[in-house]
Structure formats: C-alpha cells, structure tokens
Amino acid sequence: MNDSHENSKTNCDERSLRIALIGTRGIPGGYSGFETAVEEIGTRMVTRGHDVTVYCRTHTTTSQDSTYKGCHLVYMSTIHNKYLDTIFHTFVSTLHMCFINRVDTAIYFIAGNSPLVLLARMLRIKTLHNVDGLDSKRQKWPRMAKRYLRFAEWLSARAPNITVTDSREVQKYYKYRFGRNSVFIPYGAETPEPVGTEFLEKYGLSPREYFLFVGRLVPENCAHVLIEAFSRIETDKKLVIVGSASYADDYIKSLEKSADPRVVFTGYLFGEGYHQLSRNAYVFVVPTEVGGTHPVILEAMGSGNCVLVNNHPPNLEVIADAGVSFDGQAGADDLSKKMVELLENPEIVEELRRKARLRVEQEYSWDSIVDKYEELSYKVHK
Numbered sequence: 178m179n180d181s182h183e184n185s186k187t188n189c190d191e192r193s194l195r196i197a198l199i200g201t202r203g204i205p206g207g208y209s210g211f212e213t214a215v216e217e218i219g220t221r222m223v224t225r226g227h228d229v230t231v232y233c234r235t236h237t238t239t240s241q242d243s244t245y246k247g248c249h250l251v252y253m254s255t256i257h258n259k260y261l262d263t264i265f266h267t268f269v270s271t272l273h274m275c276f277i278n279r280v281d282t283a284i285y286f287i288a289g290n291s292p293l294v295l296l297a298r299m300l301r302i303k304t305l306h307n308v309d310g311l312d313s314k315r316q317k318w319p320r321m322a323k324r325y326l327r328f329a330e331w332l333s334a335r336a337p338n339i340t341v342t343d344s345r346e347v348q349k350y351y352k353y354r355f356g357r358n359s360v361f362i363p364y365g366a367e368t369p370e371p372v373g374t375e376f377l378e379k380y381g382l383s384p385r386e387y388f389l390f391v392g393r394l395v396p397e398n399c400a401h402v403l404i405e406a407f408s409r410i411e412t413d414k415k416l417v418i419v420g421s422a423s424y425a426d427d428y429i430k431s432l433e434k435s436a437d438p439r440v441v442f443t444g445y446l447f448g449e450g451y452h453q454l455s456r457n458a459y460v461f462v463v464p465t466e467v468g469g470t471h472p473v474i475l476e477a478m479g480s481g482n483c484v485l486v487n488n489h490p491p492n493l494e495v496i497a498d499a500g501v502s503f504d505g506q507a508g509a510d511d512l513s514k515k516m517v518e519l520l521e522n523p524e525i526v527e528e529l530r531r532k533a534r535l536r537v538e539q540e541y542s543w544d545s546i547v548d549k550y551e552e553l554s555y556k557v558h559k
Contacts, residue, residue, distance in 0.1 A: 193228060194554055195279070195280040195282075196230070196280060196281065196284065197278070198218065198231045198248075198286075200267050200285045201232075203234055203252075204216040205240075213472055214472065215231060217543045218546075218547055218550055221543060221547040222547065222550070223246065230250075231251070232270035232274070233253070234266050253269045254266075264292075267290045271293045275296075275302060282302075284304075285306045288329050288333040289325070291336045294306050303558060305338065305553055305554065307362070308359075309343060338557040339556070339557060342362075342469065343362065343469040344491040345361055345491075345494055347491065348361045362546055363541060363546065364475055364546070365545075365546040366472070366537050367479050367543065368534055369452055376454060382417065384457040386413070387415040388416045388459060388462055388516065389459075389461050390416070390418050390464070391454075391461075391477075393420055393422040393425075394418070394422045394432060395428065397466060400420075402509050402512060406516060407516070409509070409513040410516055418436075459483075460483050460516070462512075462516075463485070464487050465487055470491055470495055471492065474486060474492060475541050478533035478534065481531075481533065482530060483500070483526040484499075485502070485512075488504055488505050496536075498532065499533040500533060503515045
C-alpha cells in the first residue's frame, strides 16, 4: 500500500464515499483506544471529502451533538449489560445503516461484532472489519462468552469483504488458525507538543517523579502486578494509576486496598489532563498481557515516554528497540527489577524517550494509516 494520501489517490477512484464507522461507543473519543481510532479515522476521512457517519451509544458519549468535526453522529440506545451492550448496539446501528442511512462502505470494529458484519454483507453493504486483538483470550469473559467470541473470530475471517488486523502477530494468528489473509493496519498516534502542569499540581506530582499506568482497571491489564512490583521498590517517586472500568468495582477496590501511600489513583482522565500526565512521566508502564496493538503504548511513545511493557508479542512488535520489556510470566518479580534498572540509569531512559518519539513519527502516523483505510474503502467497490 502507498504511504501517502496523495499517492493513493492516483490508484483509486477519486469519488466521495459515504462511510459508516460502527461497533464502538462513539466519538469524541473518551473511553478507549478504539474510540480514539474512530475519531482520528473519521475526522481525517471528512477532510478528504468523504461523508462519514459514526454510530454512538447514548449512555456512553458525553454529548448529543449531531456532528463532530464534520462527522455525522447517530445515537442509538442499547442494553446496559456487560455481555449485550456492544452486540445489541451494533445490531440496531446496522439496521439503521442498512435501511435508513445507506452507505457505500461500513468499517466495523471488534471481532465480536462479526455476525452483524455478515448481516450488512447480506444486505449488500461493502464492509471492512478491524478485529482488534484476540478478545476470546481475555480473562474477564466466562466460558460461554469465550465460546461465542471464538466463533465470532472465526466468522470475522469470513464475513467482511476485507478483514483488518492491528498487529502482525494477530495477522499471523488469523492465517494459521483460520487459513485466511487479512490486511495489517496498526493504530496511530500523535507526537503532541509540550503542555502545562496544572493537572500534575492537582495530584501532587512533579515532572519525571512518577511511574504511570493508563488503562481500564480489569485483571488482564495487570495493574495489580504493577502495584505489587512497585511496593518492592525503595524510591521517592510515585506510581500514578489512571483509569477505571465498568463492572469491575471489586477489582478496583482490591487495587486501592493493596496500594501503599505512594500510589495515586486519578480515575478516568482524558484530554489535557491525560496528556499532561503522560508527557511528564518518568516511565510509562504497560503490563497488559493480552490483545493486539495497544493504542496507549503508541500514545505514550508519541508523547516522548520511556515505555516498559509486558513481553506479550504484539507489545514487543510496537516498541521494537525503542522501549523495555519485562517477563510477563515472571510477573512482579521481573517487573520490579526492570523498574529499578530504569531508576538507576536515567541516561537510558532519556535515550529511549527520543527513540520512542522517532519511531511513532516514522511508523505510526495517523495520516498514513487513514491512507490505508481509504484505499481499502475504494478497493471493496472494484
């Protein structure tokens, strides 16, 4: 595929497309990497002359505006249930898209939505499907839910016109497990300019004087492993935990109970607050053990962070030589050792910050990623 929007246009029909982004909570992005991806893809598609609709959930989006940066927003109700929220919302959104707001191309997200991708195909909508990481491997799902997700992953290799995988490791899995080719398109990240420090002051923090975790507080993201590892380290630096999660109150309470006084919990933090904390961390730690490309890693690297990640293969794929990893099987034992090494070698931390930012600029720019989605959106009509 071409790396520039200008070049891709020379090989594709230049007509404007009606595009729907479907299967997430909606935009503005304010919950996870998927919503950020939808916002970046959708708004950039608009600037390229396409008509973009984003389907949003009424109970998770922060506003009810009809447009956002040129994207049309359609709000659909859903069932407030851990297991049915996503699939039901995608179902009603698909019906709306097929019968009321007919589009040329639908870009679906999350493998669990594959039955609705099949429905859209049956109703003659061209589809791309970003399957994310392997959701069936996540600890949070009970046995029956995992069985469904394994079926959905199988179907996601067959239902769409084109299956999109966000990491080379997941791409290999789809080829090996299902015998199907997919198109690799990673997530993107910005390299933001320096920001203020008022949010650091709010939480009693100083620049470069804290380790930072950002993510949903669910067991698979292993905040408990990080808290345990940090408790073994003698340092005046703090550990900041940014995030929360629906349906995880017991787990979050257990984290708060096990943490020592140096640990700061902020809850959800987006926008300026998130960027300030990310920009000024000493080390950004991502202990998560599942999934494909984690947008938070890219965002941390784009902000010029030294990142320390679980050696889960997709994490290693993202950082290459621009970060540090610990042995996920060894857990807190190895994580604490790596944290101490970084505390004792600030010159290594500084060099990794430089390399991380450079890697994002060269490999993960949003414009180059949207080039690929745009090219595929044309390709399915040929």
